[in-house]
Amino acid sequence: MEFKEVFEKYEALVAEVDKAFNKIAEQTDGGIKCGKGCSDCCHALFDLTLVEAVYLNHKFNEKYSGMERSDIMQKADVADRQVHKIKRRAFKASQAGSSATEILREVSLARVRCPLLNKDDLCAVYESRPLTCRIYGVPMNIGGEAHSCQKSGFAPGKSYPTMNMDTLQSKLMELSEELAASVNSSLRELPEVLVPASMALLTDYTPEYLGANTGEKVEKPAPAKAPSEACSTCNEDKSACATCNYSVELGAAPKQ
Structure with missing residues (x-):
């Protein structure tokens, strides 16, 4: 199956994210410590999202074959089993009454080596790596709370330019809806499916898997809007920047 139009929109979003990352790096005075050989984010x-998983799967299969592909697939199988166990423990903890905060804290501390991380601690599909991998080094606003890589040089209590993850996730969901609609999928919840990178590699995204339907047409969602030139974090024009919650304090909720 071809997803040329959706993939082009995804790649445009990737370009905007890379631009935002570079802009934040320029404004943080050495806060971002990412460097060749650092693989901390490759164990998180x-x-x-669906669009990211299908895109990663496509690029991986396009690049690798033979023994190289087989070796990575074996590592993906091992990693996926580890992820399943972690999620199973999280589910049991939820059933036992543990709070969402406690469960999320435990999951955030879990370490699983990405199957795409090679023996030299370099990404096997670096140019096609997912968005989370691309922005891991910068401060992130997730649900109104600030998060940052522990290896970066960002100090608690100080304000920094920040990537709005909720906005980014919304754009990825919109693209996932477009991808599902492009194959006229009969699986209504398909755009909401989330999988780890290991499962994205192992999955065979056939028409049957995606619920491709040649019958009644499924209403196609509105195309995802490209980020504005204002700061690459939203769809608003530059007039909205004055009230935009672009900077947050690490360790504190953003000011309203």
């Missing part, structure tokens, strides 16, 4: 536990 996170999920990919």
Whole structure:
């Protein structure tokens, strides 16, 4: 299956995210410590949206074959089993009455080596890596709370330019809806599916898997809007920048 139009929109979003990352790096006076060989983010536990998973799967299969592909797939199988165990423990903790905060804290401390991380601690698909991998080094606003890589040089209590993850996630969901609509999927919840990178590699995204339907047409969602030139974090024009919550304090909720 071809997803040329959706992939082009995803790549445009990637370009905007890279631009925002570079802009934040320029404004943080050495706060971002990312460098070649640092693989801290390659052991973090996170999920990919549908569009990211299909795109990563496509680029991986395009680049690798033979023994190289087989070796990575074996590592993906091992990693996916580890992720499943972690999520299973989180589910049991939830059933036992643990708070969401406690569960999220435990999951955030989990370490699983990404199957795409090679023996030299370099990404096997670096140019096609997911958005979370691209922005890991900068401060992030997630649900009104500030987060940052522990290896970066950002100090608690200080304000820094920050990536709005909620906005970014919304854009990824919109693109996932477009991807599902492009195959006229009969699976209504398909755009909401989230999977780790290991599962994205292992999955065979066939028409059957995606619920492709040649029958009745599914209403196509409105195209995702590209970020504005204002600061690459939203769809608003520059007039909204004065009231935009662009900077947050690490360790504190953003000022309203």
